[in-house]
Structure formats: C-alpha cells, structure tokens
Amino acid sequence: MKEKTSLASKVIHAGTQPPTQGHSFNQPPVFASAFHLSGDPANSTYQYGRFNNPTWQSLEDAISELENAPSVIFPSGMAAIASVLTSILSPGDTLVLPTDGYAPTRAYAEQFLKKFGVNLILTKTLKIPDLDFTGIKLVLIESPSNPLLDVLDISLLADKIHQKGGLLAVDNTCLTPLGQQPLALGADISVCSDTKAFNGHSDILFGHVASASEKIIDGIRNWRTLSGNIPGPMETWLVHRALASLDLRLERMTSNAQALAQYLSTHPKVKWIRYPGLKNDPSYKIAKQQMNNFGYLMSFELNSLEAAENFLKGCQLIFDATSFGGMHTMAERRKRWNADDIPEATIRLSAGCEKQEDLLSDISSTLDRL
Structure with missing residues (x-):
C-alpha cells in the first residue's frame, strides 16, 4: 500500500491478496503438516x-506492514518473549528487566536463563534510564508498564543503550502497533502479546516479534523452528480476521478509558489513579x-481490600479476569x-x-454502594 495510507486503513487490508477475478482476498487457513516436496x-x-505455513505467512505479512519490519508469530505472548530472550542471550550476557512489569517474564529469566549463565539486573521501570549500560546485552522494557502505566522515553533510552553496544526490546502489548511504534522510536525489537487487544476477543493465545535486524529476526525464526513453538493455522487465521477491526476497537476502548479515568480521578472513594491520558498523570x-x-x-x-473486592463483585458489566x-x-x-509491588486494593481496569x-453508570452505582 502507498506510504501515505494510515495505519487505520492498513490494518484492514494488511496481508490480503491483490484482487483477482473469482478468488477470495482473505487467505483461508491451511491445515498441513507436510507439503509436496521433490528435489532441492x-x-x-x-x-x-x-x-512454515501459508496461513502464518499471510498474518506475518500483515504484521510486518504494521510494524514496518519483518515479523515472526508465536502461539502465545510468552513464547514470543522467550524467543527474544533465548535466541539473543548467551552465557555471560547481562539482561535488564523491570521489577514492576509482567511477572512471568522475570520468572522465565530467573528460572531458565540464570542457570545457563545469563546475568540478570532487576529494577523499577522509571529507574532503568539511569543505569550504566556498559556490558549490558539486552534491555527489555514495558512502556506503558503493566500495571502502573509508567512511560519511558523510548528514543532517549535507545540512544543510551546503543551508545554502549546493547539492544533495546519493547513489550508493546498494552498499545499494539497502532498505538505505538517502538521500532520507529529506535527500539531494536518490538514484542507483543496478541492475546490481548491485537486479537481482542479473549479467545486465543498468540504473540509476535518484529525487528528490522535481519540477524535478530533470523535467530528468532530459527528458535521457533527448532523449539517447535509454532501457532496453529486456525488460531492464526482467527487472529488475522480479528486484526481488521483493531482500529475500530481501539477507538471505542481508548475513548471509554479516557472517560472512565476522568470520572474516577475525581471520585472520593478512589485514593489515586494512573492513566497516561490524564493531564496530571506523570506519564x-x-x-x-x-x-x-x-x-x-x-x-x-480504593480505600480497602474489602472495597476493591466488593467493587469487582458489584459491577455488572465488568468481568473479573486476569x-x-x-x-x-x-x-x-x-x-x-x-x-x-502495589497496594492490596489496587485494581487494574x-x-x-x-x-x-x-459503563459510567455501572461503575458509579457500584462505587456508591461501597
């Protein structure tokens, strides 16, 4: 598509076939363990x-259009994270992870990488830019972080890390490529749990990695092949189908989030709130x-653990889910x-x-009953 085409339009057409008389423009799922193969x-x-699989290729083509870089898909977000950490790091290398980010990422590093000689530095998201990156091979951040929504200047951080010869990976799950472009901001790797908003229907585990570096993406693809961390064709097809509505979903979701955050920021039963769209938010x-x-x-x-539990039980339109x-x-x-490392009564919404x-009515009436 032409460079001037917006991401909002790209996301609908990404990975589809050029119009051909009498043929579908969406790639159907291809179920195959073997393909006819003779000769070389x-x-x-x-x-x-x-x-490889034609259904994978179709979705990877779509994601590559959105990330503006080659991509590799995985059967879960954690498989995508594992591919980055395992394919890049070697014994003696040093990895930096946030202490206030996704806990399973830290658990993977602590349980599987450290025993093979990878050094691990853990620190809060907002303290990562203050590190001396000498001797550090890879820094993996979340921006915004989950669950406290701290935001780092990705371009500035990438410059600091690159000056010392390291790599920066950004977990972009909270925003997707439509909400933020980590690679365009200077990151070496963009990783996303497509289980979340990218697919958006709470019915599939999925993930992807994108990088403009041929060496990095080849290593990640090779790890997928040899480890067998491959997605099924049906799940791949369903994620591609859901992708077309991503911009529409995000438009409604972010609009709702802004309204809910503004309401909660003034409610007397809310002690504090973090949302990057509030003008007084640090992010x-x-x-x-x-x-x-x-x-x-x-x-x-909220004011107490009991209040938080009763809020979750009382809301009719909100699912209590992880x-x-x-x-x-x-x-x-x-x-x-x-x-x-957060208070007991903290709710992530x-x-x-x-x-x-x-939504406003549901939340308002529930808070009034607490």
Whole structure:
C-alpha cells in the first residue's frame, strides 16, 4: 500500500491478496503438516509444517506492514518473549528487566536463563534510564508498564543503550502497533502479546516479534523452528480476521478509558489513579509525545481490600479476569497474584467496547454502594 495510507486503513487490508477475478482476498487457513516436496528443498517455500505455513505467512505479512519490519508469530505472548530472550542471550550476557512489569517474564529469566549463565539486573521501570549500560546485552522494557502505566522515553533510552553496544526490546502489548511504534522510536525489537487487544476477543493465545535486524529476526525464526513453538493455522487465521477491526476497537476502548479515568480521578472513594491520558498523570507528557493514543488500561486504588473486592463483585458489566484488551471491560485486584509491588486494593481496569454511558453508570452505582 502507498506510504501515505494510515495505519487505520492498513490494518484492514494488511496481508490480503491483490484482487483477482473469482478468488477470495482473505487467505483461508491451511491445515498441513507436510507439503509436496521433490528435489532441492530450497526451491520450495513450504516444506514441513514446523518450518512454515501459508496461513502464518499471510498474518506475518500483515504484521510486518504494521510494524514496518519483518515479523515472526508465536502461539502465545510468552513464547514470543522467550524467543527474544533465548535466541539473543548467551552465557555471560547481562539482561535488564523491570521489577514492576509482567511477572512471568522475570520468572522465565530467573528460572531458565540464570542457570545457563545469563546475568540478570532487576529494577523499577522509571529507574532503568539511569543505569550504566556498559556490558549490558539486552534491555527489555514495558512502556506503558503493566500495571502502573509508567512511560519511558523510548528514543532517549535507545540512544543510551546503543551508545554502549546493547539492544533495546519493547513489550508493546498494552498499545499494539497502532498505538505505538517502538521500532520507529529506535527500539531494536518490538514484542507483543496478541492475546490481548491485537486479537481482542479473549479467545486465543498468540504473540509476535518484529525487528528490522535481519540477524535478530533470523535467530528468532530459527528458535521457533527448532523449539517447535509454532501457532496453529486456525488460531492464526482467527487472529488475522480479528486484526481488521483493531482500529475500530481501539477507538471505542481508548475513548471509554479516557472517560472512565476522568470520572474516577475525581471520585472520593478512589485514593489515586494512573492513566497516561490524564493531564496530571506523570506519564502524560511523554505519552503524548510518542504514543498514538493513551491506551485502554488504567490502575487505581480504593480505600480497602474489602472495597476493591466488593467493587469487582458489584459491577455488572465488568468481568473479573486476569487478562485485558478484550471487547469486554475487564478488571482485577492485581495484588492477589502477590507478584506486583502495589497496594492490596489496587485494581487494574481494561476498558472494553461497551457503551460509554453504560459503563459510567455501572461503575458509579457500584462505587456508591461501597
């Protein structure tokens, strides 16, 4: 598509076939473990089901258009994270991870990488830019972070890391390529759990990695092939189908999030709230500079653990669930996992696609009953 085409339009057409008389423009799912293969395997694009699949290729083409770089898909967000960490790091290398980000990423590094000689530095998101990056091979950040929505200046951080010879990977799950372009901001790797808003229907585990570096993307693809961390064709096809509505969903979700955050920011039963779209939020300035929207996630604290539990039980339109980014509004008390350094009564809320007035009414009446 022409360079001037917006991402909002690209997302609808990405990965589709040029119009041909009598043929579908959407790639149907191809179920195959084996493909006809005679002679030199290098002469065939498709050889064996663990190596490649036409359905994968269609979605990867679509994601590559949105990320403006080659991409590799995976059967979950954690598989995508694992591919980055495992394919890039070697014994003696040093990895930096945030202590206030996605806990399973830290757990993977601590349980599987450290025993093979990878050094691990853990620090809060906002303290990462202050590190001396000498000798550090890879820094993986979340921006915005989950669940407190801290935002880092990705361009500035990338420059600091690159000056010392390191790599920067950005977990872009909270925003998707439509909400933020980490590679365009200077990151070496963009990784996303497509389980969340990218697919947006809370029915599939999925993930992807994108990088403009041929060496990095070849290593990640090779790790997928040899580890067998491959997605199924049906799940791949469903994610591609859902992708066409991403801009529409994000428009409603982010609009709802802005309205809910503004309401909660003035409510007497809310002790504090974090949402990058609030002008008094610490993340607002950088978020406005580098993000295409302020996202659909927010976190806030109520007056007590009991109040938080009763809020979640009382809301009729909000699912109490540990995921986010779906059509349904979802929330949970994050401290129940004992993984985040946050107060017991902290609620992470993911605004969905319900009618804004209905969500505000539901939340308002529930808070009034606490």
